[in-house]
Amino acid sequence: MSDEQPPLFAIERRERILHELRQHGSVTVKRLAESLGVTEITVRRDITALADRGLVTRVHGGATLRSPLDRSVARGSDGSHSRYRIGMVVPSLSYYWPQIVTGARAAATAAQSQLVLRGASYDPADQRRQISALVDSGSVHGLVVGPETAGRDGAAILSWLEELEIPVVLVERRVPSVLALRRLEWVTTDHEFGAILAAHHLYQAGHRRIGLALPAMSPTSEHLRRGWSRGLAELGLDPSATFEYVLEDPDSESRERNLAELVDRCVAGGTTALFVHSDPQAIHLEHHCVDRGIRIPEDLAIVAYDDEIAENGEPPITALRPPKAHIGRLAVETLVSRLDEGPRRPVRRTRVLPELIVRESSQTATAPSPA
Missing domain, CATH: 3.40.50.2300 (Response regulator)
Structure with a gap:
């Protein structure tokens, strides 16, 4: 009966190499060849395969754990190297x-x-x-x-x-x-310009009392607010004829109360159009209006911002579409x-x-x- 160990498969050799690296930080081709019972050429091929997958850094005569200075990238499926x-x-x-x-x-x-x-x-x-x-x-x-x-x-x-x-x-x-x-x-x-487009679109449709509804925490809201103010000023609209309203999260338990307050304000002030960020908020608003017998767009026109799902409204909602x-x-x-x-x-x-x-x-x- 022979005491010789059976040859290791490639995956086993490479796992052993990674284990040695985790323990010692670096390995040499010569020492690995001796411990694994294979030729140095085989070890070099294993190190190359691991380096091509971004797992180790090749150095002269061996390998180290992946170095922060190593900016090489793994090979693609066709065997070619990516540039970055x-x-x-x-x-x-x-x-x-x-x-x-x-x-x-x-x-x-x-x-x-x-x-x-x-x-x-x-x-x-x-x-x-x-x-x-x-x-x-x-x-x-x-x-x-x-x-x-x-x-x-x-x-x-x-x-x-x-x-x-x-x-x-x-x-x-x-x-x-x-x-x-x-x-x-x-x-x-250019979200600011998007808000200007919305203001001009509603103005050209004949609306003069227009509201703006935005979530408080959206990174886009401030840009829309600035553009909206610019657009209304350029159109010469009376600031008292418009208002801004803070929308709550569409998943909030108080969503319906929030929307009811917004619509009540529109009805009380004669507001005929709203610019709303974002699509889910606009669709929930539309549903709320329909349930109250407020017609879209005859009684209240809506323009949304994002155009992710605005076309699924009933009726489909006009929207500004960022070129994502x-x-x-x-x-x-x-x-x-x-x-x-x-x-x-x-x-x-x-x-x-x-x-x-x-x-x-x-x-x-x-x-x-x-x-």
């Missing part, structure tokens, strides 16, 4: 952001790069935790992120991102000018351009216009008479 490994962190994987991710993936593929996606929440601490995980992995060349930008928490995240050694592109976010940060780049929808997939593509293209050209390239900050999609909720056979 791009980390992406977004605050939602279920609303608004999936189309942005789709556009980002398409741009990464076109640039022969990998996109590593992490979903966070709107909690700044969670956003920073997810971004840190990618940075600390040492495996990404740059970041595309949609972090909090408002208040003290937002300022802290943005200042931290500004100081990272790898380039960062904000997506659907921008830095408040008061922070005067110079390195961060961004690609965002295009925003994702541009963000990745901006990052790849930075990685290709280096720090000498001027900082790029891009705004893209949303599109007004007119549907039945704001169209009337006979427009209201100007007040």
Whole structure:
């Protein structure tokens, strides 16, 4: 009976190599070949396979645990190397952001790069935790992120991102000018112009008493508020003929009470149109009006912002549509351009216009008479 050990399969050898690295931090080809009972050529092939998967860093004569300085990326399924490994962190994987991710993936593929996606929440601490995980992995060349930008928490995240050694592109976010940060780049929808488009659309339909309904915590709300104010001022509307209302979360138990108060205010003040952010809020508002016998658009016209599900309203709701997939593509293209050209390239900050999609909720056979 032979005392010789049976030969190890490739997967077993590579698991042993990783085990040795976790224990000692580094290994040599010669020592591994002796302990595994294989040739040094076989060990080098195993190390290469592990490095191609981004699990180890190859060094002369052996390997180490993945080094933060190792910016190489794994091989693709066709055996080719990607140019860059791009980390992406977004605050939602279920609303608004999936189309942005789709556009980002398409741009990464076109640039022969990998996109590593992490979903966070709107909690700044969670956003920073997810971004840190990618940075600390040492495996990404740059970041595309949609972090909090408002208040003290937002300022802290943005200042931290500004100081990272790898380039960062904000997506659907921008830095408040008061922070005067110079390195961060961004690609965002021009939400302010979207609100101006909404104001002009309703004005041209004959509405002169128009309300604005926004959630308090949305990162988009402040941009819409500024654009709305500009639009009304440019149209010469009396500020007393409009009002702003704070919407509660659409899943809140007090949602119906909140909507009832909004509609009561419209009826009492003769308001004939509302600009609402976002789609779910607009659809709930529409349902509430129908239940009360208020006709859409004859008694109250509605324009929504986001155009995720607005077309599913009854009647379908007019909406401003941010070019989400295009925003994702541009963000990745901006990052790849930075990685290709280096720090000498001027900082790029891009705004893209949303599109007004007119549907039945704001169209009337006979427009209201100007007040």
